[in-house]
Amino acid sequence: MSEYLKFYLIGQDGSRWNLTDETEGVLLRPGPSMLFDAPARTFWLDTSTGSHYQGMQFTRRDPVFSVQIHDPDGDPYMWADTDSRFRMALGMVGEDTFMLEAHTSYGIRRIRMRLLAEPKAYESAPYEGKDPWMTHDSTLAIMAACEKPFWEADPVELSWELEAGTAGSGTVPFENRGDIPVFWKATATAPAHWRLPDKSWGQKIYAKSTYPFNRAVDDADRMVWLPELLAGEDTDIDTDPDEPTLIAHNGAPVQARWASNGFYYPIKPFTKPVQVPVQVEDAYPGAAIQFWIPRHYSRPWGVMV
Incomplete structure (x- = not known):
């Protein structure tokens, strides 16, 4: 990822994870969605000649992103420890909250969220479906929800x-x-x-x-x-x-x-x-x-x- 953008995850337990630096063992994968523009909907009144705009409302943001969890030294025990600690940072589904923190030339901005559903572990990469202790490398897909959809x-x-x-x-x-x-x-x-x-x-x-x-x-x-x-x-x-x-x-x-x-x-x-x-x-x-x-x-x- 660009040196001009860094993402951190601040866990519900206070832990801090650099998702743009492989040295910590957790790396943001390509393709996150709903992390950028705030979702919104508009309201319209139908008329005999068309529609009249009535207003808008921001709606709940539901980010979806995944991370790669690995141990750079190939130690399965260290991989398992990182995997466990990162899952702990996300907390219980629906109950605990965590944050994403973006660092750019515009400063530091944060968005708070909670798990919308259980994370999907060991399912999304081609090599998964096997014993993750053998590869000491796995993915975790995260589906979250933000009560306030703003950074x-x-x-x-x-x-x-x-x-x-x-x-x-x-x-x-x-x-x-x-x-x-x-x-x-x-x-x-x-x-x-x-x-x-x-x-x-x-x-x-x-x-x-x-x-x-x-x-x-x-x-x-x-x-x-x-x-x-x-x-x-x-x-x-x-x-x-x-x-x-x-x-x-x-x-x-x-x-x-x-x-x-x-x-x-x-x-x-x-x-x-x-x-x-x-x-x-x-x-x-x-x-x-x-x-x-x-x-x-x-x-x-x-x-x-």
């Missing part, structure tokens, strides 16, 4: 702090240089009353309104007040609609006090850094918020950075 790089980390007084405001540079919409996360300190950004970024999706086609403009500078956080209620925030939005570190029911409010919009793809406002009231000097903006990509390399 992910380390998140962008941002922070803002109230330096003096009980109220104040500032800005932080939100961005999304990948090709996938991303939902930011944060941790806000208490006691404080925080007002945080939820810009539409020109998108009209995810908004709740009787006039949905106007929301992209109306919510261009949208801000939302969190429920007031009391002493001891430092709170984790996750704007992903599939996750709990507000979780206080002390277990207080902060979400229940928000009266069904929420965040609507992800940061749209290909967004260069844009200063967005942050505001706090009823706080103390040193009140702070830490943001994490995921970096998601449809491919292990390229598609903007």
Whole structure:
């Protein structure tokens, strides 16, 4: 494989396997599928004159790849040990998760997966079907599934702090240089009353309104007040609609006090850094918020950075 691309498998047991270097005894075979573009489907409404596009949805990614397991010194006992340890790295079917990690000139990106079905061992090469201890060389076909079908790089980390007084405001540079919409996360300190950004970024999706086609403009500078956080209620925030939005570190029911409010919009793809406002009231000097903006990509390399 090219010196410009390296794949590693990070096992559920913490083990790390270089799949592009034969010296470790496990080598990625040609022909992996579903490791590149994120799978998606589109929705259409049939009309008398054709069809109208209604939207799209990313779907589960089901990677299929195989590895060659061998001992370069021809020792059957070392082959068996490598074979066993690598199988352990994959974990139990459906239960444990492992990662593939791609290293390229675009940086390091990872994708998490779990076994969709049992691996197929000693079946795919012409010489197999015989006793693998004789050849000390075998293959393992892996069928996996990714709940989140995106390759992910380390998140962008941002922070803002109230330096003096009980109220104040500032800005932080939100961005999304990948090709996938991303939902930011944060941790806000208490006691404080925080007002945080939820810009539409020109998108009209995810908004709740009787006039949905106007929301992209109306919510261009949208801000939302969190429920007031009391002493001891430092709170984790996750704007992903599939996750709990507000979780206080002390277990207080902060979400229940928000009266069904929420965040609507992800940061749209290909967004260069844009200063967005942050505001706090009823706080103390040193009140702070830490943001994490995921970096998601449809491919292990390229598609903007």
